[in-house]
Amino acid sequence: MMSTGLAPTGIGTETGAIIATAANQEENGLANLRGIALPLGLAAIVLLGWQLAVTLGHIPPVILPSPVSITHYIIARYDILLMHAVPTTLESAAAFVLATLLGIALAILITYSRLAREALYPNLVFFQLIPKIALAPLFIIWLGIGSQSRITFAVFIAFFPVVIATTAGFANVDKGMLRLCRSLTASEWQIFTSVRFPAALPHIFSGMKIAVTLAIIGVIIGEFITAQAGLGYLIIFATARADTEISMAAIVVLCVCGLLLYGLVALGESIANRFYSADNS
């Protein structure tokens, strides 16, 4: 800790901060435990209720299979599920990456070009009001039945939150900081890399987190319309054959894939935080 010879202002805030941190850590430990135990507990209760309702209520599996039978199916036919999970996950990941790059590029354009800001931005917002899912079949007409049409459609519905969040992040930069940079004769590029972009990172990641879920939705819708493989295809195929168990199993796997992609974004965010967080790490 600090030496005791310091004047009141310094030592007061420093000690206060250190004590608060220690207390917070203990509280955080408890909060983390609650944060894990409570949602898991609730999920377990719901699953148990589901299982009991299906068994005691004699609900036919075609209407609603029980959690146990779904689990059995996943374990027994994991090879088929995996085979369909791979293209869905890869296409979602590709769409997400493209949506992020496109979103950030458009945000840079909107931030630095007044013409783009005035001409493009209102149109982007208007564009967002179109129920985009209604356009999905058109992408098949335009781009064919291959993965390119599904990926393009997924990019189309996923890029918007990245543009909005990143533009807000770029605009959110402290004006005093920009003035300081100008006083140091910094170039626009230096200001962008050393101030604007790092300051916008939290915004960019929040946009990316929304984009990753939208990308998966986009790919699944594409698979609903036309595909020879993929979890969306499996769901449509199984439902048409009234094989609800397979549908449910595919949905569970889809959740796992979504969680995986979301987890990768969150991991990227925590790595970025190590360098660009205001707190000491």
Added chain:
Amino acid sequence: MQSVTSMLSINNEAEATAVPAPLVSVRNVQKTYFTRQAPVQAVASASLDVSRGEFVSLLGPSGCGKSTLLMMIAGLEQPTGGSILLGGSEVKKPRRDIGVIFQDATLLPWKSALDNVLFPVRILKLPIEAYRRRALELLNMVGLSGFEHKKPSQLSGGMRQRVSICRALIHDPDILLMDEPFSALDAITRDQMNVALSEILETYKKTVVFVTHSIREAAFLSDRVVVMGGRPSTIALDMKMPFPRPRRFDIEETSEFAMVCRKLRLTIEEAHQGPLPAQTSVQETRAGETRAETFEGGPA
């Protein structure tokens, strides 16, 4: 009252200096903002010379154009008339021989104190390693050794402003321009910062133009105080501070200091045709009593 004026009249106008060309030369500078309604004249006409090594304060109430004048010297704003010379060449845009300190510390929140001090080195593409030692020296000088790797959120307001002073000094500019650097700090910290700043300037000799609305602060720190006032504003008084250096806080208890402050206040009041709000004068006279002996974070 009359005795006060007569005693100080010898210092009234800055005497024409015999030294060579001044480092900063502000010549008939005007600034008019063109708004939608009508043009607003912020600075009617200002002329001012600052010699190398001199500490000059621009003093006046809020909105008197003193910050505008400073931003024009920094090259961050363009005068609408007149010219500003620095070291013989006209200031048209920001230059690397100028260091600016703003009211807010404006540190990068994700960078450590040391990296914030080194920020100009990165921007100016100077060798980082060579400047690291100087940065550590500067931080040590302002009493922040041990805090080099703390981020701004872990530092107090006074500490953050000290980091920003180090940042302004790191690339060794000829002139420091300070825009109300301590006005966001509490009275006690502000007094400590005044002492810290005069100590820093004893070590790193710099030419300083300092904007403040505190009469006491201007009188304590400066070689010369320039009072700006009126609407649109002009320079109402350019006065030498007759106190020897190095200065300690005890000069504030002398009657000479009180008279200087009085003269400055009377000039400000005159320029604005009416007494200042009571709060300002109370703060000016009372702040001296609340000064602390050591400055926060410094070696005891």
